[in-house]
Amino acid sequence: MFPITHFLYLGALLFSAGLVVVVIKKNLIMVLLGIELMLNASNINLVAFNQLYASSPDGNMFALFVIIVAVCEAAVGLAIVIQVYRQYHTSIPDEVNELND
Amino acid sequence: MSVSSFMFYFFECTAAISAIALVLIRNVFYGALTLIVCLLAVAGIFVLAFAEFIAVTQILVYAGGILVVIIFGIMLTTKISGKPLAIEHGHVSSGVLIGCSFFVLLSSFISVQLFPPANPSLPAYNDISVIGTGIITDYALPFEVAGILLLIALIGAAVTASHNAKKT
Amino acid sequence: MANLTDKLELIGTSLSFFVPELVLTSGILLLITAGLLAKNKQTLFTLTTFLLFSASLLFHVFNWSSYVTPARLFSGMLRSDDFSAYLKIIFDTAGILTVVMTWRTQKKQPHLSEYYALLLSIVLGAHLLVMSMNLMMVFISIELISISSYIVTGFSFSKNSAEGSMKYFVFGSVASAFMLYGFSMIYGLTGTLDFSSPEFVNRLLETRSVLFFIASLMALTGFFYKMAAAPLHPWSPDVYEAAPMPVIAFFSVVPKIAGIGILTKFTLALNIFGQSVFDWQLILCLVSILSLTVGNFSALWQKRPKRLMAYSSIAQSGFLIVGITALAPQGVHFMLFYAAVYTLVNFLVFSYLQYFETLGLDSLESFSGVGKTQLWPSVFILVGLIALTGLPPTAGFTAKLFIFSAVWESYQLSGKTILLWLLVFGLLNTVVSLFYYLRIPYYAFIKEGESVPKTNILSFENLFGFVLVLLVLILFFNPGLLMGWINKINFVL
Amino acid sequence: MQEYLLSLLLLTPLLAALAALFIPASSANAFRYITLVVNLLQVCFLIPVMASYQAASGLQFVEQQPWITLDLGSWGMLKAEYFIGVDGLSLPLVILSVFIMLIATISSWSIDKNIKGYFILLLILNAAIIGSFTALDFLLFYLFFEFMLLPMFFLIAIWGGPRREYASIKFFLYTLLGSIFILIAMIGLYISVHDPSVSGRLVHTFSIVHMADPVNFISNSILDPLNAHLIGPYTARQWAFLLLFFGFAIKLPMVPLHTWLPDAHVEAPTPVSVILAALLLKIGGYGLVRIAFPVFPEAAVSFGWFVGLMGVISIIYGGLNAMSSKDLKRLIAYSSISHMGFVLLGFASLTPEGVAGSVYQMFSHGIISAMLFLIAGVIYDRTHNRMIANYSGLSSRMPAFTTMVLISFFASMGLPGFSGFIAEIMVFLGAFKSNSIQGPLHESFAIVATTGLILGAMYYLWTLQRMFFGPFHLKGNIPPDSIFDLTKREYILLLPLAVGTLFFGIYPQPLITIIDPFAKNLAEFVLSTGKSLTLNP
């Protein structure tokens, strides 16, 4: 098998990239993509680690459920995005800030 | 260098590059496509990490599911205004700052971390049956809850998206 | 396939401990289907939900004895013990109160059946969360809570509510992504997802790696986010302002207390009886001080009651965390007391805010002169706010007294200066909080203003409020009623 | 009956308040009379107490019922009791409270805005004050202490003058700040103190009596006197003492924590300022000697000089401020700050004379300040103008009133024959003597404090000269016909007080017999225990 750290580096990269995307993109859909990316990063970790603790499929199972959750989030997220778009006629997060101090 | 290791590093690079590309790209549509590439690469990595089932799910759900939905979403949100798909970046410095700092932090500590050695014997759970039994025994509860989660999510999404403020 | 069968056996036995959750689940399905069939039978929906919650509540109360001995369910996914049972009772009570609040405005609430289904699923998630012993379970149940919350936030279908749910969604997903990453790392470093299992503890004892610290910190962020504790708080004011009043009341109790519940379990696991190399007490102290500061000080500026209460709830989660900073059973007991009192008081205040909202008072200025025409509501909300401030003769005072005693005690044991600072700072925050808690009564009683029409004193709200006020006072004069019960909870990890 | 007198004293107002809740607000006079009746009842309850009080034997009329008893598992038990009683310190103050509340009620007769609320709050306040003077359980004391805040807040904020919001909130936040200090100390104390009467398991008690005995501190607890736990420069016990001291000093009020007082007084309606000056300020001093000094004797000894210094500063600073204030009520307010300084000085001296003098001062200041504020009220009721500069030569138009003013002013100046003199002379003797019995104060404190007397003479006589003497004329468009002499009700209010201060000035023995044993015991206990604790920490 391959050195575990290589998986982890990739995971870290994906996570950070996802974070950056979430913060900088001026489009809600892109933010969504960023979130997916972050979730995937952890998936990589889980699967990779499962190789070390092969006695039980915990890691993979977890990854499986993460994917399911990701689906739900994506679905709900899109619904919300569309609703926001209906109300504000924009998908730029910064312009959706009526609620603030 | 064996084929498998070549594949592995190829997938790694693809995933990494596409991830970074996703950060840089200013077009929603291309962004979505890059993400597909990234996810496929990750699926490849899963395969090489002896998790074919996860890999398959990844490909099906993401590539087949989420991405379609997302692209559909893109269409929906851009069609109405007819704006170009190009988007700007905001808060770049802050975003990059935290992104980099996280990556540096994590990778630096990952590099010094010692992990227990993998047991060389080929894992036994490799076949689908283990997962199958797992789902109905040890992981029955999470599985059921996930089901409820999906249900709630779909109902919710339906209500949210379908409800038109004008009507009520 | 022998072990398969007896695993199924195990599941069967576990189900006997799982009745309330099953009730709730079936309730969800029931309501959804009912919603599809009968669109506008609001009272029916309300009643059903009410009954469901009370069923689950009563089950816990009557089978209390069965929870005293901890039991591992679903091959270690969950554990049913009296700690979680107590919290579950709080959740169900909160659910009931929310239903009552909603009942007052159900006519104005579209998609009522789905709305109730979502409430049920949130409570279900909370139940699972406080029971779960397994990171996977934790993740899924938190997601169950979160996703339902995202949706229910948008349930007044206004411009703002859409924005609120969007913010909630984005922030929440990122937070859970953090948590998930943390979990994955913890899994990698300990090799197990069950954080109560001995191997988890053993790995903890031998690992001193920074990576593990970062991972667990990221995991904690997920919990802090659920509790809306600083620095994971920014979503809450916007969400609170967007969501319908009952939902806010619900949010400020159920996810918060679920969060503190799992936080307690997890930090106690991490702390391994003080043998951990990392100073988790410090982290908790910092977070609570931060929450108190952010909550109390930002609230000073607010002009709208909803937003004000949002910040107050941030501060309150700070106080809840104060309770567990001691990382000692007694502190947790006091935290449980605080949680119960907080639930009561919170619903007291919110129900009256809703009442006043229906009279058209949605900004602090608009409360001017309400004390004249709406004497009892104003008096009751005053009692509630005093309790939130933590002044005698309300249970709020007792609760604060208890949790800060816990801090002093643990300072006495550990001699960490940060605890002393927490004590002084936390209590001085009470003075600050007075600034804004007093604002509503201040307007109501002291300012003259165009006052709303007089209404009948014997309204439902007053009855409801009176009961809650009575409870709050009784718990001050005889906290033993509750503490005696709480003290029986033997808190084992 | 005998042993429930205090409870009756305490609960009657509460019950009355409860009853009054259900009377329709329209029947205004009902509330007035209810309150009056309650006050008279309290007087009736008080008489047997005074009659059968044995000065020699400390705490009496003790009533001790279990209130909160919690099992805290690993910690042992938590015990708070309904524990009340009176001794040489609290009895005079209770007597004072009852009579002052009566007078306040009578002077509230003229209140006509939202009468129901007003009198209910007054009743609650009444109970709270009596309670805090009789409570011997720290939690109970704290309950009553806090309970005073809200009624007072609303009384000032709703029935107050033009700047009432400012004044009320300022009052509330200052006092709350103080009570938070006290709360911190209280938490520490009850965790560190156990009840020796219960053998077997550890019982954390709130009883002040137990706290006042060093042996009851759990060994190695933070506040354990036998092994000092250092926090920064001082021991934890010294910190706790300082917390209590400042908590109560805000209430007292002590310079520089006093700025809430003038505002509160100026804005509050007359009866409320009477209560505020005559009773609420006393609770600060009361708490100081009831809790802070006996519980932390060694801190009291080591910080005594500081307390005394603060007292002297308050005396002089208050006097100077009074001299320069243009508003009659403000002047009186500052004069009370100056007079409460004597209380601090006397307590700090840790001599029997000093302590007795301070208690006597609290009592006499209670009477005198009530009189002073009533006088300010008399003028304000007539003209709604309190500016000293706007009046001149009132004595020609209001001779009787001027006599009352003379009496109150000279009483407050400490002229022999008035109660203030006895108090101040004892405080001075004590403060000067302190050093010679290894007390904390240096002679110079007393000597400097005497300037307070000169200042007192200056501002009062100056006020007399400006307002009452000289040719009669009014400024600030006050209608001259609005000036008329005392009404019957005002006589009824002022005369008893005048007689009181004269009586206690000429024949102090009865009051001193009550105070003396307490003062002697406290002074000796604090000084000796304090010394012994500081010698072998």
Place this chain on the structure above:
Amino acid sequence: MTLEEIQLYQSSLFTTCLSLALTLPLGSFLLCTLISEKYSWVVTFSSPLLLLISTLCAGLVSYWVWNHEPFVISYTWFTLSGYTFTFGILLNNLSALMLMLVTLISFLVNFYSTGYMAGDPAIKRYFAMLGFFTFSMLGIIVADNLLMVFVFWELVGFSSYALIGHWNEKPAAAGAAKRAFIINRIGDCGFLIGLMILWTSTGSFAITDAGPSAEIFSWQTVASLCIFCGVAGKSAQFPLFTWLPDAMEGPTPVSALIHAATMVAAGVFLLARIHFLFTPYSLDIVAVTGCLTALIGALAALAQYDIKKILAYSTISQLGFMVMVVGAGAPAAAILHLFTHAFFKACLFLAAGSVIHSLHQAQHQSHTEFDVQDIRNLGGLRKKLPFTFTVFVLSGCALAGLPFFTGFLSKDAILTSLMAWKGDTWNWRYLVFVSAFIVSFITVLYTFRLIWNIFTGEEKSTRQLHVLESPFAMRAPMAVLAMASVWILVSWNPFDFSGWLFGSLTQGKYLHSAGISIVSAVWVIIALVAAYLTRRIPIQSRLLLNGFYVDKVLRMAEMQLRQAGEFTANADKKWIDGLLHISAYLQLMIAHITGWFDRAIVDGVVDGASGFVRGVGSFTRSFQSGKIQLYIFWTAFTVIIFIIWTLL
């Protein structure tokens, strides 16, 4: 104590007399206060009557006590932690003498007042305060411990305040009263400190306790000097004498009683009473102070225009005389002078009063306006007021210390004791001795200038006035007092002061030098001549007129205090609240921006704490921009901060 003494002291007659003598003045006070307005005429009879009775009783008591063992009786006032605070009576020769003196003069003044104050609207208050004053004065005299003395000391001050300010609608009177009280208060603080020292070191206030101590810097020195501050305040010693001239704003009989005869003498009396307490060191200070006062008073008296002011300054200087001789260790001489001075000075004041009175009456008939007290307007009243003239001359001679008058004898006693005190070797005490002579010289000067200016020469403003002699009620007391200024009163031999009085005060231990008598007699004659020659020359000196500007200094000090008051008031507003403020301006600004609510609550309240609080608030809330991505950024950022911080 012999048997018959004991019997006497226990006899009910004695006790009744004593109690009557002491309490009747109080009775008059109560009567006057309680009696209703429309019966106020009663008081004009009741008060003198009561005083008369009390005088008679006092006379009897004094006669019985005279030259016997002192009568001592003491009751418990209150007991505190083992100490007993007593009030009691100590009657020895000294107090007996004073008892008689005070009651007598008080009676005379009361009697006089019935004429002088006739028709005054506040006559009730007047007689009430006279009675109260007499009572408290008697209290000082008979008290057997210093605390009691202090009590009555203050009460005397109070009644003096009330009487000076009797015509309180006159701003000058009100002001004078205030200043008198405050300056006395300053002295009394010294007294109080003395009491504290006494208490701390002996644990009692008894006058009979506490023998003198040998060493100089003992607590007795300090205590005695502190008490001397009180004396300086009451009997107008340097530098606290300035209130006495102002006090002349009060009615003249009051000046006669309080500010000439009795109250101001109380200081001297106290000095004599607690003489044992004084160490040599403190005695020297006393002597010097007295000498200084005597000089200042005498010189100032030269330059005054106002009759009463002249008399006031002369009183100051005479008091200085007495204090000086007490300092010289001869209290008996001081008391002798006190005794004589009480009579003739009271007489002088009453005479001046009668002049003023009759001139006022005259003014009322013919509506002319001029200051009747200004001697520059007066002159040649000899024919118009023959009786007053004679009385004035008689008592004036006594004041000047002419032979065959009491004044001569008492002065003689003083000079003699001073001579004895100064010793034979040359030292600073000679200065004191010499200045005593100078003072007596100046005394003659101003006395006769006064007489000449009022009564001789040609009339000035009073020419066309039809002046009448004052009524009997006023003449009688003057006559009595004038009689009392003849030498017979104190001793048979006009050149030997050692009469019944002095003899028994000193138990016969005194020295008498004929030399001094002759010298002083001659000295007086010279002075008389000088006075006659210089009578027309007006002395114009602002310095003297204002009593060496000591008053200015005091007023300046008072101003300083007021300044301090303003200062602290500022400190309150600006600093103490301002410490809580971040700054007043910021407060205002925020207030204007955020509307009245914040002005009322948040800014206002605990003014700037809230400024600070709001500061923090606005900081914590500044992250709430409403931009979700920034939320995420801040959160992630804080998490990183957490990680890094906890790792470091």
